[in-house]
Amino acid sequence: MTAPHASLPVHEAANALELGRQQAARGDFQGARRSFEFATRCAPASFDAWFLLGITYMRDERRLEALPALRQAHRLQPDQLDAMRALADAEFHAGLPGDALPLWQSVVAARPADVDARLKLGETLNRLGLLDREIANYQDALGSLPESADIWMALAQAREDGGDRTGAAEAYGQAMRFRPGWITPLGGLLSLQRKDPPAELVEQALALQARADLADRDRALLGYALGKIQDSRSLHAAAMASWHDANAARRRTSGEYDRSQAQTSIQRLMHVFDAAFFAREAAAIGHLDERPVFVVGMPRSGTTLTEQIVAMHSQAHGCGELPDIPLLVKSMGNRWPDNAAELGREYLEQESARYLAAASRHAPANALRLVDKSPLNYFNLGLIALMFPRARVVWCRRDPRDIALSIYSENFSLDARFATDLDAIAHSIALQTRLMRHWQSTLPLPIHELQYEALVESPEPQAKALIAFLGLPWESACLEFHRSNRPVQTPSRWQVREPIHARSAGRWRPYAGELPDFDPESFPGPGADRSD
Known part of the structure; x- marks a missing residue:
């Protein structure tokens, strides 16, 4: 990042910011970064210049390079929530969950019913190995968001990490209740109970698996879970067919393995x-x-x-x-x-x-x-x-x-x-x-x-x-x-x-x-x- 020079005309910062916004809108992140960097040199105290520069790095999946700009934006406006959550996200993905934690806590304190912030706070606590606090965060969130399927789903996974099979099953069930047709908790519940799954859940999953229009992401989740159930019942041909189906769907989603590159x-x-x-x-x-x-x-x-x-x-x-x-x-x-x-x-x-x-x-x-x-x-x-x-x-x-x-x-x-x-x-x-x-x-x-x-x-x-x-x-x-x-x-x-x-x-x-x-x-x- 080029060092700022306060001697440049401040009015040029506004022009650079507008040009950068236009470039970012059409996906020209490299051009947008140059414009926003120029704006920081013109107006080194401009929150917008530093914030937009950091956000552009983030949109281009360059989180480490986003950190200096987002940290400067946060220093300029410590209470600005959008900058706070962008910085928290960058810190987390840069491998600094300890630095991300107080930022997410501040966002949640300001917006306790913000589902995304609650989930990000939970993910950060999870990364830090603070499972009890992660679970407490979700339970607290459910006080104001009792029908949030996303929070129930996150709570289910956290309870699984802690070895609470009964509590995890309950939370998966609540996630399915508040978002009928959601495959993710169904797959989680089937995997959790694969030795003795409820017959109606297995039938539901098999019927979904048979649908030609099932999205690949959902097909993969169900295929892995059903395969384990079939394997536990010694239905080996059916299990392998489910895993073949799941992995074919996953390849369509994420691409093929590159042997030469490996x-x-x-x-x-x-x-x-x-x-x-x-x-x-x-x-x-x-x-x-x-x-x-x-x-x-x-x-x-x-x-x-x-x-x-x-x-x-x-x-x-x-x-x-x-x-x-x-x-x-x-x-x-x-x-x-x-x-x-x-x-x-x-x-x-x-x-x-x-x-x-x-x-x-x-x-x-x-x-x-x-x-x-x-x-x-x-x-x-x-x-x-x-x-x-x-x-x-x-x-x-x-x-x-x-x-x-x-x-x-x-x-x-x-x-x-x-x-x-x-x-x-x-x-x-x-x-x-x-x-x-x-x-x-x-x-x-x-x-x-x-x-x-x-x-x-x-x-x-x-x-x-x-x-x-x-x-x-x-x-x-x-x-x-x-x-x-x-x-x-x-x-x-x-x-x-x-x-x-x-x-x-x-x-x-x-x-x-x-x-x-x-x-x-x-x-x-x-x-x-x-x-x-």
């Missing part, structure tokens, strides 16, 4: 982060803190279970899936990883400190290990090694056929394009294995392989080896994680509220004919059962 990304990481790189960059280190533990692997490979085991230790803290490292990589854009060698000590120390503040936000003072279980951080281990050269990595591995089936049957985010095609999932698993083998040979970080099948078959010796790898004394409570009331915000939220069991191992077998071939290296452990 392969190129892995090759770039391996090219940049070779053994010589870490020898050269040994002096450019971030933080010597030994607490960070990064649990990585394919989604559905046992990362949540692993975190729960460690989190029960009296000297460890489970952070959940922290977004901070992925957001940091995203902020670097196309420069990453080619600019990795340009990251200086000061930058690494700054970002390391910021990450540690997020990771330790709810940790007890005596926590010696902070466990971040964002599975896809396996992409980011090169950066992690620079930020935390004394960190530890746990690589969760599982039979790729069980991973593939579990991913394919799950409602992942729209940007997880690999998750909607079985061949794409197999390709992703192979790339992940290749990259992790590269990290094992080049990273100056210890990496512990943890095999899901071995863990569920022999929990105690595997858990003891895991805790020993983390440098902690063994505590039997680590196998009592199902007694914990910690919030869990992943698809495994209900499985980890049960004692360890092996029922999910080999779940792929009834679907063997539908699954693609897998690279032999994708199978964990020399003793893995690879028979059909």
Whole structure:
């Protein structure tokens, strides 16, 4: 952003603002930004100039670049609610939920019946791990908005995170009551009650699934949920048909997986982060803190279970899936990883400190290990090694056929394009294995392989080896994680509220004919059962 010069004629600011508005209206965001930046130079005390510049960056999905302009607009008019909520949104998406929180609280205080503000406040509290306050926010909102289906829906999801199955079902039902025909709570209720769903709800969902005019977003939600119900009833052909239907709808919505792009990304990481790189960059280190533990692997490979085991230790803290490292990589854009060698000590120390503040936000003072279980951080281990050269990595591995089936049957985010095609999932698993083998040979970080099948078959010796790898004394409570009331915000939220069991191992077998071939290296452990 160009520095403002007060000497420019102030009347030119009005012309620049009007031109910028016209450019933004026709979608010329680059031109609009230039006009609004010129206006800030003409009139550096103009709230409109700074606000419109920030909003234009936001509309162009460039939230990090929007922050300085929106912060300046907020400084100029601290009580202006539109600027306050725009800044709160930008702070949140820049990975600064702690800065977004007081802003959303101020917006809600001024507009307590603003549904969007209530939802954004709840999302921010959720990101900060303040589940009780998130639920209280929704319950308070229902005092003045008792028929808001959106608030009831958010409350249902928060109650699920907290393990309140009965309360979640009630809230889903209220969301359906106040917005008849809304598919999202129906899908949530079916997923929640998949072992014993009400027959009328299943019939309703099947009738909707059969409609040719059902919107793809709704088709996907119902397909994932119905498939799980059919799977629980051993109706395997029907389950796979539902998942095929759901994933085809999701592909139409979010696009196809780009195999070439995925392969190129892995090759770039391996090219940049070779053994010589870490020898050269040994002096450019971030933080010597030994607490960070990064649990990585394919989604559905046992990362949540692993975190729960460690989190029960009296000297460890489970952070959940922290977004901070992925957001940091995203902020670097196309420069990453080619600019990795340009990251200086000061930058690494700054970002390391910021990450540690997020990771330790709810940790007890005596926590010696902070466990971040964002599975896809396996992409980011090169950066992690620079930020935390004394960190530890746990690589969760599982039979790729069980991973593939579990991913394919799950409602992942729209940007997880690999998750909607079985061949794409197999390709992703192979790339992940290749990259992790590269990290094992080049990273100056210890990496512990943890095999899901071995863990569920022999929990105690595997858990003891895991805790020993983390440098902690063994505590039997680590196998009592199902007694914990910690919030869990992943698809495994209900499985980890049960004692360890092996029922999910080999779940792929009834679907063997539908699954693609897998690279032999994708199978964990020399003793893995690879028979059909």
